[in-house]
Amino acid sequence: MAGADRISELHDSILTRILSYLTTKEAVRTRCLSKRWRNVWASVPVLDFDSADFWSYHIPSSTSEQLKCQDKFVEIIDAVLASRQVQQVDRFRLAWKYQVRNYPRHGHPLRRWIPYVVQQLPRVLSLYLEPLYDRLEIPDLTFTCSSLEEMKLQVDCSWLGSPHPPLVALPHLRKLYLGRFYISTDFMDKLLLGCPSLEELELHACCLFISQISCGNLKSLVINGCYPTTEIEVSIPSLQYLKVTVMSSDLLRKQDIFSKTCHL
Template structure:
């Protein structure tokens, strides 16, 4: 009884579709299976490259408690040669999706001849739908070409390029008529670029700004449905006016005297507000903090995340003039170090101003005795409030772990470091916090 290779008998269309779910390195290896498979991989429309697939024993070195990555490892050159070979072998084959993850990119390259820039230019000639670039750490030295903002076929674009200095995005024009999702990380975004972006992307529905330097005072458009502003630095209050917005995720940082104001949020259903503090930095209240929740008074679901000992004061400040949450049915609080116990009055004020509230959930007291005390007090408060019930949750809703929240803090610190480098690069006198931020950023880089 003979065995039949039924997979190899499938049409090329089906084979390339199956291989599109594989990492490109594994898809290329199928060429060794048989003559039938020799050229199938070259027609796969999805390219997925991850530097982790090329790691070898010589890439890491260990010093005390820190793990370092060697720039002399052959992994870097093998990775670059492999991607160059794949792109050259495809010739005129269509690229539907290109994803690149290059974590631990420590080998230095000239900014004008960085391989990532070369790959972006090659791929964009094939008019892809998806472009996703993730390069770290913060001396990647990648210059994103302006043509990335004029590729008319793009529907989903993610650019996370952690350069030593936050690159200022300033393309001559933006024309992305089919773009629906955009994620930008570690860039400097000025008002002019934001205006071009929102005008040049008429179908944009999801926008994520992560660890960016924001030099703008407003974000206003009529088509966005989801907005994330996480761990960004900005010196001016930012006014957000998006009537079509359904979900919002924003981080408010205590060490910068600027915040957010929200207007015209008639469609907003879900919102997450993270209050972030650093014990080593000056604690400042932004005037907009007292009204930050006012613009969110129509939400149905609200998440509040506290990180840092002084974050409880930020929450109290935000609820000082507590609005009436007329539609709020579920509110979830997260704190990974028990700071919620100092916010009971503020939480009670929010509950009393939420007439249709049904679920009040808490997560994150590391100290078991604090958690028990918190629940005991809250049972009394919730018991006096109609149909509201207390949800005793041990599973986080917004962050998976304390490490996730700490990374958010470090990314903001790294963002501040880039601002300091750009502002004080040519001056001898540095602000008092400059050396601290530089030192903490270096420690974080060694840790990861």
């Protein structure tokens, strides 16, 4: 029949697969297409939130209008998570730049979002954040999500500090990216012991308070633009790829850079 809506006739599993390639904001908009589409978005196993979708570059960040944009962003994430109830999350991505509002350390919205996401046993977790001040801590639950296979954490502000979870238990984690953290010996030891399946590790612009990286399963190690405080011994028998770009601990000496890439 001419003009037939064949897409809407597809099974929900196919429709949710199609919507998984959209951002969550775009997926939610499909509810307006027809009654058939009203609740399909709520079953999409991918949640992708980006503050850039709500930010206007033409309005100064200090204005009340930008505060309203940020509050709207938080409200939408809260509403989406509440609407999904116990629907499984396969991938969760949050890119939150230009956080013009200063949240209390223990009152940041991330502290209510992460527990929900962890309960849904995601495979992939990606957090890119730009808090106003150094009052944001990655919730400890992030480091005990047993279903995770890939994780990317980056907090762009002045040095965030070293994560200090009491426990790291990520048995299925294969890929890990950490950006702009202080990496202490205690945290690195917990990380490598708590991630027995880890194959790829990338540290980006981190301050490294460690003297050794020792791991039996790691195949790829990238240390990109980091600031080591001492020499680091790498003891990784299974390593196949190594890339190192380090900068002087004296942040003013930008020219003091060492770069090395090896295929082993």
